[in-house]
Amino acid sequence: MPSTSDGEILARGLVKTYTPRGSAPVRALDGLDLSVAPGTVLGLLGPNGAGKSTTVKILTTLARPDAGRAVVAGNDVARRPDAVRRAIGVVAQRSGVDPVATGRENLVLQARLHGLSGRDARARADALLERFLLTEAAGRRADTYSGGMQRRLDVALGLVHRPRILFLDEPTTGLDPEARAAMWAEISRLAREEGVTVLLTTHYLEEADRLAGGGGRIAVVDRGKVVAEGTPDELKGALRGDAVHLELGPSADLREACRVVAAVPGTREVRGVGSRGVSARADDGAAAVPAVLAALQAAGAPAASVTVARPSLDDVYLRVTGRRYAAEAAEDETPAEQHHEEVAV
Template sequence: MEPAISAEGLTKRYGEVTALDGLSISAEPGTVFGLLGPNGAGKSTTVKILTTLTLPDRGQARVAGLDVVSGAAEVRRHIGVVTQRPGTDPQATGRENLVLTGRLHGLARGTARHRADELLERFGLAEAGNRIVRTYSGGMARKLDVAMGLVHHPPVLFLDEPTTGLDPAARADMWAAIADLARGGTTVLLTTHYLEEADQLADQVAIVDHGRVVATGTPDTLKSGLRGDAVVVELAPEAEPAHAEAVLARAGAREITGEARTIRARVDDGAQAVPAVLAALEQAGVAVAAITVARPSLDDVYLRHTGRTLVAA
């Protein structure tokens, strides 16, 4: 079966800035594919190329079986796009926004109205359908954005940072809606810098750094590639980070990295290692404010491949 989304060797420069540097990805039909990385990693540029909004300098890409350059017009008929910025008219009602979007996609007036009602019901907005959008909460407005991207039944949907700025409850609602789309057969390409979001939703993840894919696979596969547990040490203000890192290395920790007063390392067994690490730091006179241990996460995967955490990036 041909991938719903594929890209090979995408390169894009803006003046002296290289936004994409040979990026390659592949997403199977009916799955959620997560592009994970910090702002500036190349996620939005990738989406712009795949949605025909900009041309690559080099490389090829296909969406829904169509070349994004030679078949750009047909690609647009097969995709829905939800950008980071709201695409709604805040002075119109939710229903009016959906009907207008349907008409722009060539739906007959009656069909557009029927589709608007379907989507308002599907996203829990039926009671708010006749309200002006500027009265919507952030979560309601974001749901309407996604609904507008689905008016014409696209087989592929692009969601660029869909939950940025949402409160936890609204984010959970959006996660449920995205998972439901994939179960219904829609291919979703999701860009995000939220680790939990990618872990929760994505069937496949590509970690992007400086315009390149540095790791790809299922979240579980990527995490299982990390042996042992993660230990995070928060140093007291008077402690010297370099000294603490040396102590951790002597205590048997590995993959040690430091950011400000936070030191991260990997150990084989966190429950057994933490007492030994604390004892070694105390004996060396390194004051510790807090220490935590956790199973491998996507942040640990990102740290392994880029040398820094996603949050700090």
């Protein structure tokens, strides 16, 4: 059994089976474990159908698990759902905005349901409208809002009562790149400046990487279980093998250069590429680069440029599930992410 001091969000052995009408039961969650420390961001990463949304529904008291236990903000979700509801903000995959009400009316109602007085509710609504750049549209019906505006209103609705914990289910799906970047900035800011614990789901590798970048963590969900968990760097570091690619100067001897690079401790799989390229793998690419450059310099074959390609989350996904993420998520048109750190020499 989880103790309440381990984290803001704890889940142990969550199981949930659905029986869609006229078809066989689907095991959406198959013993999912999770733990999120206060004030941190956890990204649940996985393709559609992996069990991310079901996890969020259980943690936000919307659905009951068939087995397992979850504790959110110190309260068991099954036994004290109302205490959980007071502590959390939820931004669901489907917008919860009332289209016939104005942006302000939506916010004021949500604030009042959370127990704010009329005056406090209106003040809070105005502050959030301003913060989410909706002041001008505040008096307009929400069905006149653009997709991005509606999403911002959704997040504002989730924050109306200053929750300790914010759940965001696919917060940026359907947003244009600009709106997505703004959403990322807002989520990072919430965790960093306001100490809000954030659990978000995404099927974008890039998004998980980015949001969990500043000390946050990623949990890779596959077939109803968490199959890998850690900071993006930990997950990628576990793969032990950055790709290091060198372009040599015009005077270099490729074979000699390959021999020199292979002699540097920590490098392996050294190959010549084309007429002046050398590629290798290194346990820690960034650490190997200075030694490689120095050795080449000493051997009279200085490099013109060097690129270190870190293992991507795609590689991590491949390793823990045995499948390529890009193929899983093909229906979502998510290109496999490539993370390059280029160093000019």
